[in-house]
Amino acid sequence: MNLAITDVRLTPILVADPPLLNTQGVHQPYTPRLIVEVVTADGVTGVGETYGDTKYLELARPFAERLMGRQVSDLNGLFTVADQVAVDASRVDDAVDVGGLRGVQTADKLRLSVVSAFEVACLDALGKALGLPVHALLGGKVRDAVEYSAYLFYKWAGHPESVACEKDDWGAAVDPAGVVAQARRFTERYGFTSFKLKGGVFPPDEEIAAVRALAEAFPGHPLRLDPNGAWSLETSLRVAQELGDVLEYLEDPTLGTPAMAEVAERTGVPLATNMCVTTFAEIKEAFTRGAVQVVLSDHHYWGGLRNTQQLAAVCRTFGVGVSMHSNTHLGISLAAMTHVAATVPNLHHACDSHYPWQSEDVLTERLAFEGGKVTVSDAPGLGVELDRERLAVLHRRWLDDDGALRDRDDAAAMRVADPEWVTPSVPRW
Ligand SMILES: O=C([O-])[C@@H](O)[C@@H](O)[C@H](O)[C@@H](O)C(=O)[O-]
Ligand SMILES: [Mg+2]
Structure with a gap:
């Protein structure tokens, strides 16, 4: 069994999202996600998913290059590789994520958000190669x-x-x-x-x-x-x-x-x-x-x-x-x-x-x-199968976007309905 990574595919997509309201504004009609695929020398493909905003894509690309030749079983190594990827300081200037409402924004957290998609993809590939579900590997x-x-x-x-x-x-x-x-x-x-x-x-x-x-x-x-x-x-x-x-x-x-x-x-x-x-x-x-x-x-x-x-x-x-x-x-x-x-x-x-x-x-x-x-699936890996046609359609939407939707911004979406809207200062009430 050859578990070496010989190919990594990164596919940013835009996914439809309803007008859900939160304290910062409203969800945009489409939201970015990144689909990650790792392929082993034996031709086994594992899939993962994470945030698709530009700041994550910027890290995912150099990260992916560094994975070539590594084993999908080397899960600890993913963190070592992540440490080698530089995070642009301007990405963490604002302590809080504009759309995510997920607490503090740090360089490490950005890196980990990318690592997670690759970890899941590696576990999926490893599980498929071994005939074991991901929960068994855990x-x-x-x-x-x-x-x-x-x-x-x-x-x-x-x-x-x-x-x-x-x-x-x-x-x-x-x-x-x-x-x-x-x-x-x-x-x-x-x-x-x-x-x-x-x-x-x-x-x-x-x-x-x-x-x-x-x-x-x-x-x-x-x-x-x-x-x-x-x-x-x-x-x-x-x-x-x-x-x-x-x-x-x-x-x-x-x-x-x-x-x-x-x-x-x-x-x-x-x-x-x-x-x-x-x-x-x-x-x-x-x-x-x-x-x-x-x-x-x-x-x-x-x-x-x-x-x-x-x-x-x-x-x-x-x-x-x-x-x-x-x-x-x-x-x-x-x-x-x-x-x-x-x-x-x-x-x-x-x-x-x-x-x-x-x-x-x-x-x-x-x-x-x-x-x-x-x-809980007992099928090998995650137990899911990628629909390549759907992936291509949602990727095409991302390619066709002028950049307005590639970074989640709930306040910008709110301004379409209410041009005066600014992200409310906290505490709001
Ligand atoms: O999607 C939203 O509007 C949520 O508010 C989300 O951004 C939060 O991160 C989340 O769901 C939460 O539980 O805080
Ligand atoms: Mg919450």
């Missing part, structure tokens, strides 16, 4: 299906008329009744039983009313609210007190570990994060101060599936829960998330996934949610 699954939550968004019925887009059939959701209707659709279509509402969009009282409406419509079901740090300490305390009886956890109510620690201490409401703990360096302070009770891992920016397992082990040591964060992604990443989630013993919360919002994919067969769960 030590074996401890569950046969992974539970996901319904990721509710305030949204418009459609993108502004002036922009080219794909239509979606979810309708508008801009008030409590709309949010409950969207949640019902999620349960009918996919069987989800946990609900997360992306907040920070409307004044807190409106979002409190929406969560109360969900609690009435789905009594006893786990509920979460995530304003991506849009609230002040005082507002966070008030919301936590008002919704404490119905929330499974409150996610990133306010920015920064000290303020999160104060909310946790003064309200007792469990706090989750994908903003104040997004790197190993941030763990110590957050955990020792009791600032977070659940870390939402994201294998993209934590540096892959094995780093996610390490994060889970650290969380277990400190008695902190772990689950999964999600940004717009396709089926390759959902498969990767499902494999690693299947191996994490201390995963006690349904994971987030944007996947139901993505009507387009690059797979021959979409992954399915049944009863809110994705079955």
Whole structure:
């Protein structure tokens, strides 16, 4: 068996995205993703997926060149190679990502977001070569299906008329009744039983009313609210007190570990994060101060599936829960998330996934949610197959774009509807 990498293919694509609202603005009609393929000397191809904005492409290209001749089994070597790739300082000047709402932006985090796609592609290739599923390469699954939550968004019925887009059939959701209707659709279509509402969009009282409406419509079901740090300490305390009886956890109510620690201490409401703990360096302070009770891992920016397992082990040591964060992604990443989630013993919360919002994919067969769960594949590798025609169509869209959509910018998308819009300063309320 020859596991040497003889070819690497990088395919940036633009994927349709509905007008989902968040505290920075609204999703653009198309969002960039990068599809990575590694090919071994034996002709086995492994696939991975990550963010597709220019700053990631800039790193992925030199990284890919350095992989030639290396073994797909040399997963640790990926980090050594990543360290050799220079990050343009201007990419990390702004401490916070304009579209991602994923916490601090550092050179290492950019590198890890690229490494993760190659790690997944290498694991896929290795699994195919050995006839083993990715979860087996990670030590074996401890569950046969992974539970996901319904990721509710305030949204418009459609993108502004002036922009080219794909239509979606979810309708508008801009008030409590709309949010409950969207949640019902999620349960009918996919069987989800946990609900997360992306907040920070409307004044807190409106979002409190929406969560109360969900609690009435789905009594006893786990509920979460995530304003991506849009609230002040005082507002966070008030919301936590008002919704404490119905929330499974409150996610990133306010920015920064000290303020999160104060909310946790003064309200007792469990706090989750994908903003104040997004790197190993941030763990110590957050955990020792009791600032977070659940870390939402994201294998993209934590540096892959094995780093996610390490994060889970650290969380277990400190008695902190772990689950999964999600940004717009396709089926390759959902498969990767499902494999690693299947191996994490201390995963006690349904994971987030944007996947139901993505009507387009690059797979021959979409992954399915049944009863809110994705079955863990036992097929070799990730258990997914690339649809080359679809990949070519979505790549063509990227090639045809004048650059306006190649870097996610939710505030720019909002300005199409509201020319006065600027990214709100934080805290917004
Ligand atoms: O896609 C969005 O609008 C989300 O707000 C995303 O950017 C966040 O990173 C994420 O889903 C979260 O849980 O914070
Ligand atoms: Mg979040």
